[in-house]
Amino acid sequence: MTEQPTDKVTRTPLMAGNWKMNLNHLEAIAHVQKLAFALNDKDYDAVEVAVLPPFTDLRSVQTLVDGDKLRFKYGAQDLSEHDSGAYTGEISGAMLAKLKCDYVLVGHSERRQYHGEDEPVVNAKIKAAFRHDLTPILCVGEGLDVRKAGQQVPHTLAQLDGALKDIPAAQAASIVVAYEPVWAIGTGEVATPEDAQEVCSAIRGRLAELYDQALADGVRIQYGGSVKSGNVTAIMSQPDVDGALVGGACLDAEEFVKIVRFRDQ
Numbered sequence: 001m002t003e004q005p006t007d008k009v010t011r012t013p014l015m016a017g018n019w020k021m022n023l024n025h026l027e028a029i030a031h032v033q034k035l036a037f038a039l040n041d042k043d044y045d046a047v048e049v050a051v052l053p054p055f056t057d058l059r060s061v062q063t064l065v066d067g068d069k070l071r072f073k074y075g076a077q078d079l080s081e082h083d084s085g086a087y088t089g090e091i092s093g094a095m096l097a098k099l100k101c102d103y104v105l106v107g108h109s110e111r112r113q114y115h116g117e118d119e120p121v122v123n124a125k126i127k128a129a130f131r132h133d134l135t136p137i138l139c140v141g142e143g144l145d146v147r148k149a150g151q152q153v154p155h156t157l158a159q160l161d162g163a164l165k166d167i168p169a170a171q172a173a174s175i176v177v178a179y180e181p182v183w184a185i186g187t188g189e190v191a192t193p194e195d196a197q198e199v200c201s202a203i204r205g206r207l208a209e210l211y212d213q214a215l216a217d218g219v220r221i222q223y224g225g226s227v228k229s230g231n232v233t234a235i236m237s238q239p240d241v242d243g244a245l246v247g248g249a250c251l252d253a254e255e256f257v258k259i260v261r262f263r264d265q
């Protein structure tokens with residue numbers, strides 16, 4: 001029987017809020033309570049919602065999610081490639097797993113830019129995440145110079161290839177990829193829906209080459225970069241965009257809830 005491509009409808013959208021270095025643990029509690037109050041079962045049935053707070057907030061978030069049986073997921077913004085030992089300042093996958101994190105961002109452009117993370121490091125971190133049953137959200141995307149040169153697809157696919165080196169299909173099947181053009185992050189410069197689709201579709205195509213079509217059809221690919229309630233619906237209408245990785249706009253609980261409800265905008 002010929003394999004049919006997975007319909008987008010069968011890929012549950014993942015709307016994830018990357019708080020970056022914002023909100024202390026008390027502010028985190030207030031923010032999570034606002035989200036918990038606003039979101040309802042209809043939202044959770046339609047969309048997977050995740051928050052990605054700073055490390056120092058994770059215990060507070062876990063306590064609320066566990067205590068109130070909240071249906072949203074949470075995770076960290078980074079992890080060490082090592083599991084334990086003399087790595088001052090690092091946080092291991094084991095520690096995140098102990099806090100019952102679901103997700104961890106890997107290779108965010110701000111880690112690449114300010115902490116020199118290259119593909120071997122990103123690859124090692126993906127392996128560390130899988131060792132501890134965390135789902136990596138792998139961030140890829142081009143800078144402005146690459147975009148101006150029209151090289152966004154080969155550049156992003158090279159990042160994908162490096163990040164997934166030696167990652168077996170059983171693990172790759174559960175990964176989330178976030179396409180984040182660096183020139184659109186925190187700038188208000190949102191990529192057009194067609195820009196997002198071009199690269200997200202190329203990412204899915206490369207996943208099919210690296211693994212197989214069925215795996216590629218099941219992987220969720222997010223777009224990130226100045227996503228707001230006013231532009232999310234158009235971006236989400238693209239066939240290969242399965243969610244958003246939201247920075248600035250997720251710090252406003254009401255705005256994030258509107259993004260989660262992108263079908264109503």
Ligand SMILES: O=C[C@H](O)COP(=O)(O)O
Pocket residue numbers: 018108180184185186187188224225226227245246247248249
């Ligand atoms: O991780 C999130 C992205 O970096 C997007 O950030 P932004 O929504 O503030 O542009």
